Amino acid sequence: MALAPFRRTIRVLRGFLTIPGAISLSGLLVAIATWHLEACLHDEHAGLVPAFLEVQADTAEAVFTVSAGASMSALVMVYSIVLLVYTMAASAIGPRLLQRFGDDRVSQVAVGSLGATFLYALQSLWMMDSDGSTDLTVAVGAAYMIVSVLLLLLFVQRVSTRVTIDQEAAEIARALDRQIDNAIARSTPILSSELVLPEGDERKVHAPVDGYVDAIEPGQLLTAARAAGATVFYDVQPGDFVIKGAPIATVFNDPDQALDRAVTDALPLLSVRTPEGDLRFSVNLLVEIALRALSPGVNDTFTAIACVDRLSAALATARAERLSTGVFLDSDGVARVVSPTTTADTLFIEAFPPLRRAARRNGLMSLALERAIARMIRIAEPDQREAMFDELRLLAEEVSASDQLEADKEELLARIDTCLELADRPSA
Structure with a gap:
């Protein structure tokens, strides 16, 4: 460190x-x-x-x-x-x-x-x-x-x-796959929202400078927090922008304020976002390429579809391995450093709603979104499907409100309904 x-x-x-x-x-x-x-x-x-x-x-x-x-x-x-x-x-x-x-x-x-x-x-x-x-x-x-x-x-x-845009999208997707694999290796089955706040003295630690959260590097902080019997709850996660003086963490049971330096050192703030510890960065890059391709000035639907396909594959891996970041345990297995959890659902919500809104009048893109979500639903466990079902329902509303031909809308809505039938089936 x-x-x-x-x-x-x-x-x-x-x-x-x-x-x-x-x-x-x-x-x-x-x-x-x-x-x-x-x-x-x-x-x-x-x-x-x-x-x-x-x-x-x-x-x-x-x-x-x-x-x-x-x-x-x-x-x-x-x-x-x-x-x-x-x-x-x-x-x-x-x-x-x-x-x-x-x-x-x-x-x-x-x-x-x-x-x-x-x-x-x-x-x-x-x-x-x-x-x-x-x-x-x-x-x-x-x-x-x-x-x-x-x-x-x-x-x-x-x-x-x-x-070549397709080649660059593939490169970004491979980088995202590597990031997800690294994050899965550090995952814990605990969500930050499930943790109970410890009792005792608490105080806020504030950002020393403006910048984007580059990563959370808890190694030295875990050791110091364990020695002090303290717990650190970060209010921000990689990719967030903070301003100088804004609260970035709550420290429990550290009345001597011995951890303040370690708390800020473990949260590097840079002037620009990087993909180092930020899973959302590569997701946002693929979304940006897709949105730009769907814009009237470019109108390149197939590039957007390629980005959606790549995103669906990466998020399917995250779901299959039950990605859950943000809770860091010390050598005794006690949660000492906590930040907002990133899961496959949070990455999914980061990516697909903007694409759905941009595809409202594009039947080909709407069909690609339905196919991508359906692929992920079929290989996901029943308890992992709710966010995808919600997105499909919103996609159906977008299609119904669009100015596409009625025959095209009926065909796409029928496909969505077929996929949504899985939501009504009892879990095995």
Whole structure:
């Protein structure tokens, strides 16, 4: 937990700064190490290098000059492509996806590799001695150039797929699946609403700054709360925005106020939302793509349907594994840190009502929503279906109030009624 502030700083500085910068600077270190290694082997390696690999000083200088110029030109081209993709993504898919493009590892490594090739060639030119051997230095530089060309090809292929909306929706869905799997691993079968507030001294802890709740990191707080015999109930959850001075938690049985620092440290507040500990973030991204696709200016129903299909699959997994986050137990199994619980129902309510309202006059989208909800109902346990049945009833009201053709409305309403019949069947 001591590294938590550092990790939050790295999150803010990520994108095309941290990883590409580190890879680029490694080119300088490799160039210096290679030069020293070759100097140490100067008297021995001449006979070990085949004749066709021996390089004269003037040739090595030309190679590094071309390498530096070509890698910098390629780096400029890569950044130009990235800016173009950003512009297209912001207008066609959604501005909140730009962070995902900046976090793409292939793009980061490709940019870093070109930067490392440039700095390696520059440093090698600086240290090169006309009387010294350059065979090993040129060989390593050639390896840098080969890797950079391959990564550049991979970058172009990657970018060509990232601008495809369906592909990006699939990437977001896979990220959501990973987040749900991680959340399920930390789930407890206890809902925060079921816990009884402890008796004793209580007080409020207030937010030190404005920002979005990035995650709840209870490790150090759990230990401190257990030692003090205290309990912390957070009023906010990941994804919420709080303002400075607003109450964020209630602490019970900590009269000495020893936990205040740990309470705020366990709740990092950032200037922007990130998907790190916020399940709703990726859900909202898929909803945003779908709503933008359903807007009159875009009118791309099939993209919206793809987002709904992906959401239904992710939420079905959350229901099957009975996702329940927000209650953190100490080593004795006692609930010490509590925040509002996130379940499959809360994610479902976050996603489907906005899509239903946007699909009111779109029969194809309404049908897709019915199919998605029906799929989830069929594999859910009887005690997990109520929220989905309620949404189907509201969908039926939206369809009835729409201006679609009567025949189309009757067909869709019949499908909804068939699914709602499951609500009237007694549980097995």
